[in-house]
Amino acid sequence: MDKETVWVKKLGIKILRLDQGKRAGQPLRIFVSFLRIIRFEGKGGKKVLDWLKGKGKKSEKSEKYEKYSIEQIETTGQDKEIPVNGDLESNLKAMEETLSYSSDLVVRMIIPENSGYRLAAVYISDLADRNVIQTNIIKPLLNDLSLGKTGAGNAGSAGSRTGIGKPVPIEKRIKNSIITVSDLRETNTLNECLSAVLAGDTILFIDNIKKALIIKTPGWKTRNLEDPAMESSINAPRDGFIETLGENIAIIRRRIKDKNLSVIKMKLGRRARNEIAVLYIKGIANNDIVKEVIRRISQIDTDRAIAVGIIQQFIEDNFLSLFPQMQYTDRPDRVTNAILEGRVAVLADNTPFALIIPVSFSMFMNTPEDYYDRWIYASTLRLLRYLAMAISLFLPGFYVALISYNQGLIPSKLAIFIAATREGVPIPSLIEAILMEITIEILREAGVRLPRSVGQAVGIVGGLVIGEAAVRAGLVSPVYVLVVALTGISSFSIVQYYMGVSFRILRFLVIFSAGFMGLYGVILFFIMLTVHLAKLKSFGVNYLSPLVPYRPGDWKDFILRLPVMTMKKRPEMLKTGDKKKQGN
Amino acid sequence: MERDVGQKLNTPDIWLSVLIAGAIFIFFGTISARLSRMFPGETIFQYSKTITGKFFGLLLSMAIIIFYTFISGYEVRILSELVHTYLLLRTPKEVVIIIFICVGTYLVVGGINLIARTFQLYLPVILIILLSILFMGMIEFELENLMPVLGKGILPVIESAKATSLSFIGFGVIAVITAFMKNPGKAVNAVVAGIAIPIVVYVISAIIIVGVLTIDEVKTLTWPLASFVNAIEYPGGFVENFQVFFLIVWILAIYTTFVGTHYIASIGLSQVFNKDFGIFVYALNPLIYIIALFPGNIMETFSMGSRLGYIGLAIEGLVPVVLLIIARIRKKGWYKRKEGGTG
Numbered sequence: 001m002d003k004e005t006v007w008v009k010k011l012g013i014k015i016l017r018l019d020q021g022k023r024a025g026q027p028l029r030i031f032v033s034f035l036r037i038i039r040f041e042g043k044g045g046k047k048v049l050d051w052l053k054g055k056g057k058k059s060e061k062s063e064k065y066e067k068y069s070i071e072q073i074e075t076t077g078q079d080k081e082i083p084v085n086g087d088l089e090s091n092l093k094a095m096e097e098t099l100s101y102s103s104d105l106v107v108r109m110i111i112p113e114n115s116g117y118r119l120a121a122v123y124i125s126d127l128a129d130r131n132v133i134q135t136n137i138i139k140p141l142l143n144d145l146s147l148g149k150t151g152a153g154n155a156g157s158a159g160s161r162t163g164i165g166k167p168v169p170i171e172k173r174i175k176n177s178i179i180t181v182s183d184l185r186e187t188n189t190l191n192e193c194l195s196a197v198l199a200g201d202t203i204l205f206i207d208n209i210k211k212a213l214i215i216k217t218p219g220w221k222t223r224n225l226e227d228p229a230m231e232s233s234i235n236a237p238r239d240g241f242i243e244t245l246g247e248n249i250a251i252i253r254r255r256i257k258d259k260n261l262s263v264i265k266m267k268l269g270r271r272a273r274n275e276i277a278v279l280y281i282k283g284i285a286n287n288d289i290v291k292e293v294i295r296r297i298s299q300i301d302t303d304r305a306i307a308v309g310i311i312q313q314f315i316e317d318n319f320l321s322l323f324p325q326m327q328y329t330d331r332p333d334r335v336t337n338a339i340l341e342g343r344v345a346v347l348a349d350n351t352p353f354a355l356i357i358p359v360s361f362s363m364f365m366n367t368p369e370d371y372y373d374r375w376i377y378a379s380t381l382r383l384l385r386y387l388a389m390a391i392s393l394f395l396p397g398f399y400v401a402l403i404s405y406n407q408g409l410i411p412s413k414l415a416i417f418i419a420a421t422r423e424g425v426p427i428p429s430l431i432e433a434i435l436m437e438i439t440i441e442i443l444r445e446a447g448v449r450l451p452r453s454v455g456q457a458v459g460i461v462g463g464l465v466i467g468e469a470a471v472r473a474g475l476v477s478p479v480y481v482l483v484v485a486l487t488g489i490s491s492f493s494i495v496q497y498y499m500g501v502s503f504r505i506l507r508f509l510v511i512f513s514a515g516f517m518g519l520y521g522v523i524l525f526f527i528m529l530t531v532h533l534a535k536l537k538s539f540g541v542n543y544l545s546p547l548v549p550y551r552p553g554d555w556k557d558f559i560l561r562l563p564v565m566t567m568k569k570r571p572e573m574l575k576t577g578d579k580k581k582q583g584n
Numbered sequence: 585m586e587r588d589v590g591q592k593l594n595t596p597d598i599w600l601s602v603l604i605a606g607a608i609f610i611f612f613g614t615i616s617a618r619l620s621r622m623f624p625g626e627t628i629f630q631y632s633k634t635i636t637g638k639f640f641g642l643l644l645s646m647a648i649i650i651f652y653t654f655i656s657g658y659e660v661r662i663l664s665e666l667v668h669t670y671l672l673l674r675t676p677k678e679v680v681i682i683i684f685i686c687v688g689t690y691l692v693v694g695g696i697n698l699i700a701r702t703f704q705l706y707l708p709v710i711l712i713i714l715l716s717i718l719f720m721g722m723i724e725f726e727l728e729n730l731m732p733v734l735g736k737g738i739l740p741v742i743e744s745a746k747a748t749s750l751s752f753i754g755f756g757v758i759a760v761i762t763a764f765m766k767n768p769g770k771a772v773n774a775v776v777a778g779i780a781i782p783i784v785v786y787v788i789s790a791i792i793i794v795g796v797l798t799i800d801e802v803k804t805l806t807w808p809l810a811s812f813v814n815a816i817e818y819p820g821g822f823v824e825n826f827q828v829f830f831l832i833v834w835i836l837a838i839y840t841t842f843v844g845t846h847y848i849a850s851i852g853l854s855q856v857f858n859k860d861f862g863i864f865v866y867a868l869n870p871l872i873y874i875i876a877l878f879p880g881n882i883m884e885t886f887s888m889g890s891r892l893g894y895i896g897l898a899i900e901g902l903v904p905v906v907l908l909i910i911a912r913i914r915k916k917g918w919y920k921r922k923e924g925g926t927g
Binding site: 405406409517518519520523524526527528530531534535542544547548549550 | 694701702706
């Protein structure tokens with residue numbers, strides 16, 4: 001009432017207020033509340049204001065996520081909790097109803113003879129291992145609980161065996177002394193049961209008990225560990241990640257037996273509920289980075305099955321940049337090294353890849369082999385790779401710039417030679433370059449998608465036949481065919497596939513800027529590129545570090561890879577907790 | 585630079601002039617840094633108001649801003665002349681200028697941290713390429729060309745030192761960036777290092793260029809350094825000219841100067857008018873473009889450059905000295921606090 005009075009006073013309509021009749025008051029009140037909404041006051045007004053600002057939902061959301069500490073994150077996004085009922089039938093009905101009576105949901109009633117117990121095992125037929133359920137759950141239950149079979153069957157009298165008269169509750173007894181599956185836990189809520197069933201576990205309901213047992217019985221087929229397909233290597237370990245999250249974590253745990261290796265699991269995807277794991281070593285990885293990774297991941301809100309590649313797109317810093325801001329790899333040794341350096345790895349179920357966060361540009365130029373090789377070999381190869389990177393990015397553009405604008409800068413003998421080969425070529429060099437590059441890219445794309453044997457044929461047909469024919473016909477100059485070939489080969493030596501892709505795109509930009517502004521254009525492109533790279537950050541770590549800002553300590557493992565004895569510290573740029581890697 | 589001094593001096597002692605000028609500029613730079621250190625977190629645009637009062641502060645700030653706008657316009661013009669001479673003979677200067685301003689703006693709007701990181705990236709590139717080019721040209725070096733040292737006495741050497749001032753322009757950045765330094769206490773050291781590097785490079789290049797080309801030739805050349813690079817030739821070598829590398833370095837160097845001066849002018853405007861920094865970056869661009877097209881030909885550009893050099897000497901060198909003296913007299917900055925005890 002007070003606020004209304006104020007309003008009325010403000011409006012100078014005291015007269016209406018004076019006669020205070022209920023009939024007169026009603027429209028006034030409506031009017032005033034309308035005014036309030038317009039002025040964004042009061043409850044309704046605030047809502048409108050929030051809506052206008054578009055903040056209503058967001059602020060709520062961020063609050064929701066701030067609540068979660070690292071440990072609690074697993075429960076993110078679950079519905080309202082439904083407790084397990086004492087009544088077996090109603091539990092089963094609830095399960096079946098929520099899963100909409102799916103035909104692959106199996107409910108196996110277990111009623112041991114004369115025991116008075118009624119139990120039910122619930123699982124999904126092709127996700128759970130039927131053998132385990134038969135031999136390790138149903139068989140012992142029937143054997144131990146049935147009366148008159150092994151003598152210990154009487155309800156609640158297991159204690160008599162141990163000599164203590166106190167009866168043990170049935171669910172404890174089942175858990176502790178009957179079921180022979182290693183991994184099982186109790187739960188109070190049906191929600192947990194549901195997500196467990198959907199993950200291939202078996203749920204055991206017991207009549208009259210308000211708890212359920214979740215027994216781990218995953219039984220789907222998994223692939224064998226195979227050579228990583230994305231990055232093959234000569235002397236690095238041969239096992240690559242596979243599609244099972246548990247297996248992948250095990251691969252990493254086998255390599256890092258540190259007690260501080262923490263694995264944080266979350267379930268993501270509104271419907272797919274895919275499991276995701278964030279791995280890092282407590283005490284080494286920078287806490288801020290870990291928190292930021294978890295915050296960004298937990299804000300993902302989508303229907304889709306969350307594969308690692310999708311997570312990457314949701315959490316990257318700059319989605320307009322051409323450069324990958326996380327490392328996407330299928331090599332466990334790469335992930336292990338990164339975790340030990342103080343980085344964070346993200347794995348997801350159903351994806352044979354891992355993300356490494358944060359990254360810097362130099363990481364994309366390294367291979368895990370660099371660390372297994374002796375340092376001279378490793379350093380030389382790295383130098384070679386940087387050279388190849390420069391060639392694959394700038395060579396065609398440079399060629400175009402020199403041919404079409406700055407012939408004076410070519411050594412004179414070479415200039416005469418090139419001029420001779422270009423004689424009669426009807427296409428200007430810019431168009432020539434773009435046509436040839438596009439041809440090469442099409443060939444490469446075709447080769448990737450085809451089966452391996454056909455792919456090679458495509459390479460031969462495309463590379464040799466088209467190139468040869470184009471030169472013979474006088475459409476392109478042989479020198480440019482050479483340039484294209486050199487560029488193509490160089491771009492293959494960029495270790496990481498996605499970095500290679502971004503370089504392929506950038507190459508076209510170089511060609512264009514060379515075509516329009518000659519060498520000046522190429523130099524300006526170089527400036528733009530470096531400024532962009534200097535601007536880019538991956539989870540707070542500068543993309544160009546350790547180059548800029550200068551971190552000379554990290555230069556031991558940059559363009560050169562110095563002897564392992566010298567690398568005593570973890571990368572400075574990661575601001576790790578434990579800074580020392582080895583020795584004194 | 586070599587040309588300017590060479591014309592004035594007419595003896596091969598250019599390197600001596602550079603050295604003397606460098607010493608003077610280190611002195612001015614240190615003064616500037618000391619002054620900035622007295623007002624932690626403030627740029628010259630802010631503390632000039634405190635020192636001299638609102639009106640003179642504003643006047644001074646505007647003078648500095650206009651000066652730096654002119655310098656960036658001049659830099660762009662020099663670049664366009666360079667590009668016109670060596671790279672794009674037929675492309676209109678306007679296009680070259682506009683594109684360059686756009687690329688510069690991309691970095692300027694990124695703010696001081698980005699600029700610092702990018703310059704850190706370019707510094708080794710510039711130094712390595714420049715020094716290796718210079719040393720490669722050493723094969724035709726003849727010590728006789730540098731003789732006689734001080735043939736006409738020391739006075740002309742000192743007098744012509746001021747002609748080098750344009751080459752050192754830009755150290756006025758100190759008055760601005762000290763405000764953004766994590767550790768302003770180190771500002772003085774940073775200044776000494778920052779000016780010493782160009783001095784060393786300039787002295788080396790002056791010695792080598794005069795030693796190779798002789799002073800009489802240097803005087804007549806428009807771009808002595810470029811001609812020097814052009815003259816490098818290795819018998820039997822496949823690569824005949826190193827101009828490509830040299831042009832890369834030159835464009836990078838002009839780019840960094842342009843961005844630096846553009847940034848100072850923009851941040852100055854934003855602090856004087858207390859508005860968002862980004863707007864002024866874009867607002868200055870047309871102005872810079874007009875200034876860049878102001879001189880009619882290359883000779884006019886050069887004379888504009890040397891005039892700017894003298895003005896720069898006043899603005900970057902003398903102004904901080906005067907400000908420092910006034911601040912001491914009026915007891916502003918640290919001095920004020922020292923007197924007030926805890927306050």
